[in-house]
Amino acid sequence: MISKARIQLLFDQYMEETASAEETQEFFLLVNDPVNEVFLHHLMDEYLTSHEFTGGLDDSQKRNILNHVFSAEDHLDSSVNLSRRIYPLYRKLMTAAVVLLTLSIGIYLVSKRVDSGKIYKGELSPGGNKATLTLADGTKLSLTDAVNGKLAEQSGISIRKTADGKLLYEVKDPGYHHNNRRKAELSSEFNTITTPPGGQYQVVLSDGSHVWLNSASSLKYPISFASSGRKVELTGEAYFEIAKVSNRKGRLPFIVSGKKQDVEVLGTHFNINGYDTDEFTITTLLEGSVKISKAAVFERIISPGQQARVNQNIKVAEVDTTVAVAWKNGLFKFENAGISTVMDQFSRWYDVDVEYKGKIPANKFNGEIYRNMNASKALRILGFANINFRVEAPENNHGRKKIVIIQN
Structure with missing residues (x-):
């Protein structure tokens, strides 16, 4: 001790x-x-x-x-x-x-503080490594419940789950995939990994690229990439470390297609936040360079330390990149964040709904909170900001709990 x-x-x-x-x-x-x-x-x-x-x-x-x-x-x-x-x-x-x-x-x-709201005496546990894998033939595998080890094999590629919440695609016989026709067939067969609210997961794709998937997100990708290019589809939020792969013509591009934009990279580290409920799709670059395009009409190239916000236009600004990737490192990190930003992250991680009664508080929040903490501790930042709230149980104990923010 x-x-x-x-x-x-x-x-x-x-x-x-x-x-x-x-x-x-x-x-x-x-x-x-x-x-x-x-x-x-x-x-x-x-x-x-x-x-x-x-x-x-x-x-x-x-x-x-x-x-x-x-x-x-x-x-x-x-x-x-x-x-x-x-x-x-x-x-x-x-x-x-x-x-x-x-x-x-x-x-x-x-x-010691004056109570500013009705205290919820229950507990909301933090999220964890939870996900579902949907194979090309429609078979669904719960990664949350599956034992560690080999889960499936598809056309010479082994799919394995590790103890630390990671899904690995490993080429069993590299020679088997050198045939261009075989590569074309595999690149048309897609798997999808989906995390629920309160879930997160990692996947290492067949080309060696490493993807961290945040809660309430999904990634659709081919079992094996074609020789001409690599493309995946993202809903929600993910952090990418893209492996550098070359063919006879040079570096093989990697494209992440999502809400409002396509992001094209060669080998780099970046984060994309593109939940359907958010106004913007936000791409933050840590290493390398990426090209962001919208509906093939206009595009921007961003450099490390920059962030692109895409809606009707693409706006680029210098940012503190640690804020964007804090979730991947086990943190909530807020920098002059409004309460909606804070509660959106809490909602997805603790699997709760959020409701505002009256005027939405104008407070701004700064600081870090560990994501492995129970919600009762994380939510105390609202009390310290003099924001009244309560946690309501669902009717008949069916559905999600709700955090209600009450106008002071």
Whole structure:
């Protein structure tokens, strides 16, 4: 069992921003362990009332710090009387509190704040590795329930499930696929992997390209790609790492077809968010270059660090790419995000409906939340932003639960 001295050391290093990457990871693991919750709350209390602060902070002032983290305003709350000397430390604390809050120690003021809504006493579990594979002949395989190992074989290609939530397409006999006629036949046979709300999955295609599929999404792809090109169809959201493949004419392009756009790449890393319910289809590039075209009328080429938003037009901007791919790395990450953006992600991951009663709150949210947390913890960011909400059970216990956002 880890000692309290070790936990305190890691806590101090994290708050002072001197922790290494390994120490930060160790600290996060300890934070996520309920066994350490009481002691971590004690450390947070000590830190907030330490001599670094002028006169310490009372409970109301502590709440204001955490409320400020999730507000849209940049100025300091007038009720916090801090000297200029400690202002950088105060800002550092607020930045740290974003992570600590969402990991249960920053959430710790929950028992001290004024209740802003009806508390749901049940629990909404986070999503996980869930998906259905539909073979070319219409056979459906539940990847959620299937045992690890070989699931099927199609024309010399083995389909295998791994323990870490990954579907692998492996060419059993490479010579078997050198025949162009055989390749053409296989490229006309499609499989589809579909994730439900609350699901995610990875698939490694026959060319070696790696795809991470987010919740409520689907990817349709050939069993084996043709010699002339590679094309898949995406609904929802996915992150791609495309393998570089060449033929006699040069690099073989890879095309992702989806809502409102086609994305053509050679070998690169990028994320596409194109849910049917969203106004825009958003492509974010991390590595390489991609060409985005809309209805073969106009196109744009984007570079690493850029994001294209496609609706009637294509708009390109420089962005923080970590926000777009946070889901793939096990996080919700919000950067000046509206409540609709936050709740859309929660809805898909926790498999719940969302309803707004009255005017939609104008709050903006910043920070990170681990996706492996239960919804009761994730939803507390609404309470800290003074947004009233409740969770309703479905009628007769059939259907999905509903998060109701109530106008203040």
